[in-house]
Amino acid sequence: MNEAKRPLPNAAEFDTRQFWSHTRNKKLTYQQCKNCNTIVFYPRAHCTGCTNGDLEWKTASGKGKVYTYSVVRQSYHPFFRTKIPYAVAWIDLDEGPRILSNVVGVDDPLTDIKIGMPVTVEWEEHEELNIPLFKPV
Amino acid sequence: MSQTREAAIVGIHEYPSRDVEGTVSPMQIKAASAAKALADAGLNWSDVDAIYDAGDGGGMSGLTIAEYFGLKPSVIDTTGVGGSSFEFHAAHAKRAIAAGKAKVALLTYGSTAHSNARAIGVGGRGGGGMHPADNMDAFAGMTLIANYAMVAQRHMHDYGTTSEQLAEISTATRCHAMRNPEAVKAMEDLEFLDIRETTIEDVVNSRMIADPLHLLECCMISDGGGAVVIASPEIARNCAKNPVWILGTGEATKYPENGGDITVSAAVQSGPQAFGEAGVTPAEMDIAMIYDSFSITVLTILEDLGFCKKGEGGAWVQGGRLRFDRPGDGPALNTDGGGLSSNHPGMRGIFLLIEATRQLRGESCSQVDGAKLAVAHGNGGMLGSRHAAGTVILGRD
Numbered sequence: 262m263n264e265a266k267r268p269l270p271n272a273a274e275f276d277t278r279q280f281w282s283h284t285r286n287k288k289l290t291y292q293q294c295k296n297c298n299t300i301v302f303y304p305r306a307h308c309t310g311c312t313n314g315d316l317e318w319k320t321a322s323g324k325g326k327v328y329t330y331s332v333v334r335q336s337y338h339p340f341f342r343t344k345i346p347y348a349v350a351w352i353d354l355d356e357g358p359r360i361l362s363n364v365v366g367v368d369d370p371l372t373d374i375k376i377g378m379p380v381t382v383e384w385e386e387h388e389e390l391n392i393p394l395f396k397p398v
Numbered sequence: 399m400s401q402t403r404e405a406a407i408v409g410i411h412e413y414p415s416r417d418v419e420g421t422v423s424p425m426q427i428k429a430a431s432a433a434k435a436l437a438d439a440g441l442n443w444s445d446v447d448a449i450y451d452a453g454d455g456g457g458m459s460g461l462t463i464a465e466y467f468g469l470k471p472s473v474i475d476t477t478g479v480g481g482s483s484f485e486f487h488a489a490h491a492k493r494a495i496a497a498g499k500a501k502v503a504l505l506t507y508g509s510t511a512h513s514n515a516r517a518i519g520v521g522g523r524g525g526g527g528m529h530p531a532d533n534m535d536a537f538a539g540m541t542l543i544a545n546y547a548m549v550a551q552r553h554m555h556d557y558g559t560t561s562e563q564l565a566e567i568s569t570a571t572r573c574h575a576m577r578n579p580e581a582v583k584a585m586e587d588l589e590f591l592d593i594r595e596t597t598i599e600d601v602v603n604s605r606m607i608a609d610p611l612h613l614l615e616c617c618m619i620s621d622g623g624g625a626v627v628i629a630s631p632e633i634a635r636n637c638a639k640n641p642v643w644i645l646g647t648g649e650a651t652k653y654p655e656n657g658g659d660i661t662v663s664a665a666v667q668s669g670p671q672a673f674g675e676a677g678v679t680p681a682e683m684d685i686a687m688i689y690d691s692f693s694i695t696v697l698t699i700l701e702d703l704g705f706c707k708k709g710e711g712g713a714w715v716q717g718g719r720l721r722f723d724r725p726g727d728g729p730a731l732n733t734d735g736g737g738l739s740s741n742h743p744g745m746r747g748i749f750l751l752i753e754a755t756r757q758l759r760g761e762s763c764s765q766v767d768g769a770k771l772a773v774a775h776g777n778g779g780m781l782g783s784r785h786a787a788g789t790v791i792l793g794r795d
Contacts, residue, residue: 267537267539268536268537268539269537270533270534270536270537271533274530274533275530276530276533277530277533277534280534281533300656302656303530303531303534304530304534305530328552328660329548329549329551329552329555329660329782330548330551331543331544331547331548331551331608331609331610331611332608332609333539333540333541333543333544333608334605334606334607334608334609335541335543335607335608336539336541338539338541340539341539341541344539347539349538349539349540349541349544349548350548351548351654351660353656353657357656357657358656359654359655359656359657359658360534361534361535361538361540361654361783362537362538363538363539371609376551376552376555377555392537
C-alpha cells in the first residue's frame with residue numbers, strides 16, 4: 262500500500278519556481294525591490310510597490326515569530342489525516358515576509374505553541390525541492 | 399446625503415430542500431428558484447433583461463445560463479467572488495438599472511454540495527495548483543476551518559476574546575433556526591444530533607475541529623439554492639410585493655500582507671461605502687444578515703462594519719444581544735438560522751439578501767416588529783487569507 266505523501270508545490274509555476282528552486286539548497290528567500298524597497302512575498306515577477314520595479318532575491322535568516330496558528334484536529338486529506346493533531350501557522354520572518362507553514366518539533370502542539378513564540382526554519386527534505394517548516398528556537 | 403431609490407428587490411425564493419439526495423442538478427435548482435422568485439414578484443421570464451451568475455452555472459456560464467433559462471439579456475455579469483458574489487451582483491444590478499441598461503435583474507444559485515459529499519471544511523487542499531499563492535500554501539495542510547481558526551486565535555490573543563463570547567453567535571442563530579421549519583428540516587435531513595436550542599456550554603463543550611473553533615461554531619454543508627429578482631423603481635412599484643430598496647452597496651477584497659492585521663476583514667472597506675451611500679449608520683440597523691461560515695466570521699465583520707470598535711465584539715455580543723427578541727439592543731442576526739443552522743451549500747450570500755427581504759416585508763419566522771433597515775454582508779473566499787466582501791444596505795418604504 263502506498264504511503265500518503267505531503268502535497269508538494271509545482272516546481273514549474275511561473276511566479277514561485279525560483280523560490281522553490283532556492284529551497285534545494287535550503288535557502289529561504291524573498292524578493293525586495295531595489296527601486297522602492299517593497300518586500301514582495303509570495304514571490305512574483307513584478308513589484309507591487311512601483312511600476313519600474315527591480316526585484317532582487319534575498320536570503321532570509323529563517324528566524325521569525327508565530328503570528329497566529331491553529332491545531333488541526335480533523336482532516337480528510339490522505340496525508341494530513343495521519344498527522345492529526347498538527348499545527349498550521351502564519352510565521353512572520355524577521356526580515357518582514359509572512360509565510361504559511363507548520364510548526365513542528367514540539368511535544369504537544371495543543372499546549373506548546375504560543376503566538377509570538379520565536380521559531381526557526383527546519384527543512385523537510387524531498388527529491389526536487391525542500392519544504393520550509395518551523396520549530397521553536 | 400439624500401437617499402436614492404434606484405433599484406429594489408421584488409422577488410425572492412429559497413429552495414426548500416437541503417438534501418436533494420442526488421435527484422436534481424444545481425442548474426435545475428437555479429431554474430426552479432428563478433421561476434418561483436419571478437412569480438413572487440408577479441413577473442415572468444420574458445421580463446428579465448439582466449442575468450447574474452457566480453459560476454455555479456458552470457464554466458463560461460455567461461454563455462450558457464441565458465440559453466438554459468431561455469432569456470435574451472442585454473446585461474450579463476458573472477462576477478465570482480465565492481459566497482459574497484450575490485452581494486456584488488446586487489450592487490452591479492443596482493448600477494446597471496440606475497444607468498438605464500436594464501430593468502429586471504435575475505440572480506440565481508444552485509448547489510448540491512451535500513449530495514456530492516464535498517468535505518468543504520476539513521478536506522485540506524491538494525498539491526500545488528498553478529496559482530502562485532496556492533503554490534506557496536498547499537504544503538501546509540491548512541483546512542478551510544483552520545484558516546478561520548487562525549483569525550480567532552489572533553483575535554483572542556490581541557483582545558482577550560473568549561470561546562464563550564464567540565459561542566453567542568452560534569446560540570443566537572440556533573435560536574432563530576428552531577423557529578424556521580425549513581431550518582429544522584435541514585438539520586434533520588443532515589442528521590444533526592440533538593436538534594434544539596443550544597447554550598453557551600453546549601457550544602464550548604462541542605468537539606474541537608481546529609483550535610479554537612468548536613463543531614458548533616462551524617456551518618453545515620447542505621444542498622440548496624435560491625433566486626433574487628431586482629427591478630427598476632417603475633417596475634418595482636407595480637410588483638406583487640412591496641419593494642425592498644437597495645440603498646447602498648460596497649465591495650472590497652483583502653489578502654495576506656506582510657505585517658498585516660488578520661483580525662481585520664475587507665468589511666472595513668466595503669462597509670463605509672455602503673453605509674455612506676445609504677446615508678445610514680450601523681446603529682440604525684434592525685437586521686444584520688452576516689455570512690456565518692464560522693462564529694469568528696460574524697464577530698470580526700460586526701466590528702469591521704462599525705457595530706462596535708475593533709476588539710470589542712466579544713463583549714458586545716454577550717447576553718444574547720443578537721437574538722430577534724431583543725429589539726433596540728442591536729440588530730437581530732441571521733434570523734433564518736444562518737449557515738450555522740439553516741443553509742450553507744458553499745456560497746451562502748444569496749440567502750442573506752433573501753432573509754433580509756423577508757424581514758423588511760414582515761415575512762420572517764423570527765420577525766422583528768417594524769423592521770425598516772437591514773444590512774446583508776457576504777464574505778467570500780477565506781477570512782484568514784484572501785477574501786472578498788460585499789455589503790448591501792436594504793430598506794423599505
